[in-house]
Amino acid sequence: MNQEEKVKLYSAMLRIRLIEEAIANEYPKGEMRCPVHLSVGQELLPSLVSLVVSNKDLAVSTHRSHAHYLAKGGSLPKFISELFGKATGCSKGRGGSMHLIDLAVNFMGSTAIVGNSIPVGVGLGYGAKLRGDGAVVLIYIGDGAVEEGAFYESVNFAAVRKIPAIFLCENNNFSVYSHISERQPQNRRIFTMAAGLGITSKYLDSSNPAKSLIELRDVIETTRSTHSPAFIEIDTFRFLEHCGPASDDHLDYRDSIYIDDAKSKDPLALLELELTKEFQDWGSYSLGLRKAIDVEIGQAFDFARNSPYPDPSLENPSAYADARL
Amino acid sequence: MTQRTYTQAINTALHLAMKKDSKLVAFGLGINDPKRIFGTTSGLVEEFGEDRVFDTPTSENTMTGVQVGLALAGIPSIVTHQRLDFFLLAMDQLVNSAAKWHFMFGSQQPVPITIRLIIGKGWGQGPTHSQALHAWFSHIPGLKVIAPSNPRDAKEMTLAAIADPNPVLILEHRWLHNSLGEFDDSYSLGELGKTVSLSKGKDVTVVSSSFLTAKLLGLNPVIKDLGLEMELLDLRSYAPLDWESIFSSVRRTGHLVVFDYGHNTGSIAGEIISKVTENCFSSLKGAPIRFAVKDLPEGTSFGYTKDLYFKDEDMVHAIFKAAGKTLDRNFALTSITPHDIPSEDFKGPF
Numbered sequence: 128m129n130q131e132e133k134v135k136l137y138s139a140m141l142r143i144r145l146i147e148e149a150i151a152n153e154y155p156k157g158e159m160r161c162p163v164h165l166s167v168g169q170e171l172l173p174s175l176v177s178l179v180v181s182n183k184d185l186a187v188s189t190h191r192s193h194a195h196y197l198a199k200g201g202s203l204p205k206f207i208s209e210l211f212g213k214a215t216g217c218s219k220g221r222g223g224s225m226h227l228i229d230l231a232v233n234f235m236g237s238t239a240i241v242g243n244s245i246p247v248g249v250g251l252g253y254g255a256k257l258r259g260d261g262a263v264v265l266i267y268i269g270d271g272a273v274e275e276g277a278f279y280e281s282v283n284f285a286a287v288r289k290i291p292a293i294f295l296c297e298n299n300n301f302s303v304y305s306h307i308s309e310r311q312p313q314n315r316r317i318f319t320m321a322a323g324l325g326i327t328s329k330y331l332d333s334s335n336p337a338k339s340l341i342e343l344r345d346v347i348e349t350t351r352s353t354h355s356p357a358f359i360e361i362d363t364f365r366f367l368e369h370c371g372p373a374s375d376d377h378l379d380y381r382d383s384i385y386i387d388d389a390k391s392k393d394p395l396a397l398l399e400l401e402l403t404k405e406f407q408d409w410g411s412y413s414l415g416l417r418k419a420i421d422v423e424i425g426q427a428f429d430f431a432r433n434s435p436y437p438d439p440s441l442e443n444p445s446a447y448a449d450a451r452l
Numbered sequence: 453m454t455q456r457t458y459t460q461a462i463n464t465a466l467h468l469a470m471k472k473d474s475k476l477v478a479f480g481l482g483i484n485d486p487k488r489i490f491g492t493t494s495g496l497v498e499e500f501g502e503d504r505v506f507d508t509p510t511s512e513n514t515m516t517g518v519q520v521g522l523a524l525a526g527i528p529s530i531v532t533h534q535r536l537d538f539f540l541l542a543m544d545q546l547v548n549s550a551a552k553w554h555f556m557f558g559s560q561q562p563v564p565i566t567i568r569l570i571i572g573k574g575w576g577q578g579p580t581h582s583q584a585l586h587a588w589f590s591h592i593p594g595l596k597v598i599a600p601s602n603p604r605d606a607k608e609m610t611l612a613a614i615a616d617p618n619p620v621l622i623l624e625h626r627w628l629h630n631s632l633g634e635f636d637d638s639y640s641l642g643e644l645g646k647t648v649s650l651s652k653g654k655d656v657t658v659v660s661s662s663f664l665t666a667k668l669l670g671l672n673p674v675i676k677d678l679g680l681e682m683e684l685l686d687l688r689s690y691a692p693l694d695w696e697s698i699f700s701s702v703r704r705t706g707h708l709v710v711f712d713y714g715h716n717t718g719s720i721a722g723e724i725i726s727k728v729t730e731n732c733f734s735s736l737k738g739a740p741i742r743f744a745v746k747d748l749p750e751g752t753s754f755g756y757t758k759d760l761y762f763k764d765e766d767m768v769h770a771i772f773k774a775a776g777k778t779l780d781r782n783f784a785l786t787s788i789t790p791h792d793i794p795s796e797d798f799k800g801p802f
Contacts, residue, residue, distance in 0.1 A: 216558070217558070218556060218557045218558040219558030219559070220558075221555060221556050221557070221558055222556045222557060222558070226556050226557060228557045228558070228560065230560060230561070235524060236524075236553070236557055238548065238549070239548075240544060240548050242544075243517075243544055243545070243548055243549060245514075245517070246513065246514040246515075246516070246517020246518055246520070246521065246545055246549075247517045247518075247520045247521040247524070247545075247549055248521060249514065249517070249518055249521060250517060250518035250519060250520055250521015250522045250523075250524070250525070251521040251522075251524055251525050252521070253518060253521065253522060253525075254521060254522050254524070254525020254526065254527050255525065257503070257525075257527060258525070276513065277513055277514055277517065277544070277545075280509065280511035280513060280514035280515075281511075281514045281517070283509055283511065284508070284509055284511060284514055284515070284518065287509060288506075444555065444559070445555075446551075446554075446555055446593035446594040447554075447594065447596070447617075447618050447692075448554045448559070448562035448563070448617040448618050449562075449617065
């Protein structure tokens with residue numbers, strides 16, 4: 128990873144972290160009246176992806192999709208507005224935190240039901256293949272989704288029809304509060320199981336972003352040129368509660384040694400440390416970066432606060448789409 | 453014009469639609485197999501190639517999600533399930549994706565997908581090959597649910613379903629596949645969501661759909677001979693439902709019976725009677741009647757289906773009762789065929 132890439136990676140991760148922390152800070156005011164599954168701690172993979180893919184590549188995601196949406200380039204004001212339930216939100220206030228979309232950057236939608244967006248992503252990938260424009264589809268999932276039937280069906284179909292789909296699995300070890308050891312056999316790794324389904328599969332080491340970037344780029348470009356689907360797994364750690372702005376560690380569902388260890392390995396903090404050592408005036412650069420992001424966040428929250436709520440009586444929304452002409 | 457089958461009508465519609473829209477794809481388990489879904493998909497792969505007409509893995513849920521994804525990529529699709537019951541594995545993609553996507557993402561993208569669901573009946577189809585769940589599907593906002601009752605409707609409504617920008621479920625009753633009727637080979641779209649009156653009558657409004665409409669049309673001469681004029685409304689569409697046609701008929705006749713091949717509780721028949729009661733209460737001269745299937749899974753045996761399937765004479769009795777007319781208590785009709793087949797040429801195992 129060259130220095131430019133390293134700074135880009137850091138900036139992408141920091142931006143997601145600061146936005147998520149701002150949401151956590153503002154949440155108790157009660158203006159964002161929908162569940163939020165924050166991505167603090169899980170910034171690395173989508174940020175690495177953002178260095179590799181282009182605008183034409185498609186993405187779908189899960190209930191915990193803020194980082195994926197932002198890393199793909201999704202509009203920040205429309206995102207915050209969606210959390211506020213405003214008419215200017217990316218889904219016009221109909222979807223909330225769990226249903227984000229920004230067609231301008233081909234972020235095609237995140238959905239709330241575990242495993243739900245996987246087949247849709249495969250269909251989008253099939254569409255890209257039929258169009259022949261060289262796009263790949265990024266399908267973000269968590270460790271819980273590989274327990275859903277839709278995952279196996281989708282990998283199978285993508286493999287049999289050679290669909291350019293990349294399944295990106297962020298393994299944070301928990302499905303809500305249920306540890307992976309209670310849900311999956313302990314001697315089986317997710318990425319090795321995925322390889323057993325007949326597709327390329329790779330484990331990325333979150334403590335080595337430089338190596339991960341090379342491997343990720345290799346996997347994505349291979350899929351782009353061969354249309355063969357691939358699977359990526361990365362270990363990650365959710366800093367905050369499953370759903371909401373606070374910590375839930377008082378519930379004692381995560382071992383304190385595990386928590387301390389994971390926090391000491393926070394990829395963003397480690398990258399910051401590295402950059403501090405490598406750049407003489409990193410301190411002032413980093414400060415400038417933070418200030419610029421803070422301004423952007425402030426503007427997005429202002430936009431959301433000043434936007435109107437949807438008014439169904441004026442809008443008269445329909446469950447149906449209008450007839451095609 | 454020569455008479456052709458309902459199967460041929462669907463096949464004609466599929467050929468016309470594939471020709472009309474070069475982006476349209478057709479898939480489903482077995483659509484290219486030797487039997488070609490009872491002949492409904494014959495000739496498609498030969499004419500349009502394997503990129504557009506393909507067999508799939510046995511993955512109902514994912515294939516439905518793939519339809520949604522393709523639709524978002526601008527590619528409409530028509531998928532066939534040989535029995536509706538297998539499609540129950542696809543409820544997440546149908547309800548949480550297909551039906552919601554357009555609305556929940558702020559009406560930015562339509563989801564033009566069509567799903568053919570074949571309902572089995574007779575010859576021991578049993579508890580999990582015979583379910584008619586149009587009431588379930590109609591409960592979900594965002595889905596269109598239709599059931600053509602004759603070959604011409606099958607052709608024109610299948611074409612309309614494919615051209616529609618919404619998810620449309622087409623319920624095909626297996627006993628209609630061999631039924632005969634006239635239709636032309638033109639690309640002409642039927643109207644979705646429109647009920648049609650197949651027989652004018654002043655005495656009673658009879659609402660029905662799918663196979664039961666064909667059955668009632670056959671019984672109409674008998675009913676006329678008995679001195680009763682029924683207005684037979686063929687629903688054609690469960691969602692959206694053409695309420696005005698039903699209300700205006702009930703306002704004319706004052707009497708209503710609704711026939712439904714789904715289970716009684718929570719049925720479309722129940723919904724129709726409820727809405728008619730809310731909207732036409734002062735026009736009703738008697739209690740409406742709901743004639744639906746017992747709330748019991750369908751047993752496979754010939755012995756079980758005997759009581760479960762509607763008998764012609766019971767239907768006639770129900771119509772007279774709803775109309776407030778008396779019919780000889782001993783009135784009976786003899787059936788030429790056993791109750792578990794539509795005609796002598798319909799043989800198992802399908």
